[in-house]
Amino acid sequence: MTQPDQTYIDAIRTGNPEGLRSIYREFLPMVSGLVTRSGGRKEEAQDVFQDALMVIYEKCRSDGFTLTSSFSTYLYGIARNIWGNRLQKKSRTEVTLPDDFKLNDQTNLLQSILQAEEERIFWDAFQRLGDDCRKLLQLFFEKIKMEEITEKMQYGSVGYTKKRKFQCKEQLISWVQKDPRYLENHPAKMP
């Protein structure tokens, strides 16, 4: 692995803002070209790029991760798989990717891509919530006790906190379940 590639990996691993900016500066145009050339919009390119970085972030956190190709090839390969997966869902037809961009760990990579896509749906729905709900659910998902959440949120009672948490979570789940991207993977209806 070359020195710049190691710098990129370190930036993702540590969340270095300048390093992440340099990754955007260097590689976003490449992914944007990939998406827009096949009819995608710039906003979709941004999503694909971010999801690809999330996949690499997950890989970096796992033990024994080593970059066997250049960072550019790795990132482009993941982005191409993500975009190919989305195109496949869009057109309901098989999208054949060139072999030179298929990675060795296809099974694991596909799993990571699907996870990143699903988490993007959760993230988008979470971002739609109001500030109050976001803060409350964040504390709840952090496993903070209800009494402490009540105090931090300055609610009147634990009972109200539980009710409010339910309302926020119900809204979040409703938006996730209504998301077309989620429905593509989960056609079965829930109660």
Added chain:
Amino acid sequence: MDNITRYENIEAYLDGNLPATERVLFEQQMAEDAAFAAEVALHRKLQSALGDQQKMAFRQQLTDIAAEFSGPTDPGPGAINPRYWWAAAVIILIAALSWWLWPSSSSNQDTTGQTPPAIDQPTLDTTTTSPAVDTITAQQPVKKQVPAPVNKPNPQAAFEPNPTLEKLTQTEPDPYFNVRETSLEGTATDVSQQFSIVFWEKC
């Protein structure tokens, strides 16, 4: 079971806080009800994804940085190309500049401040051959010379019956034209008087 209780049961199960007997019943319900099992799975994934603070912070960081790199969004189907706006702005600017500069340039040419005489303007001074060239002469007040009317015709005379014509039209009507109207233009004081007779063709 109301929705709040159902949510609390699912969360208790995922946290491992359900008593053994209730956990068995819960898992039995999941095995029998696919929709319920899917709901439990969604709760677990939400907890896993949104409860991972490091990952959440990283995604938030990427979202913030992405905003710095997001260029103009794709125009919609009916959007106008920005180049046309620029072209329109340049045209308007040129037109405005032309309008602004035009009067000053024309005033520079005409140092006397007098407007040139119209082409069909009557001759003001018979001694001045070219008012446009001799600007000094043009500046001087010139008294309009009205030629004395000589043998001034009476306009009303045109409507007086002409015995010769009357005789001709009565005895020998024109085979091709009829007189439709006559008109008189001009005034008695004006030198230019015009009479016209309009004919129309017979059917």
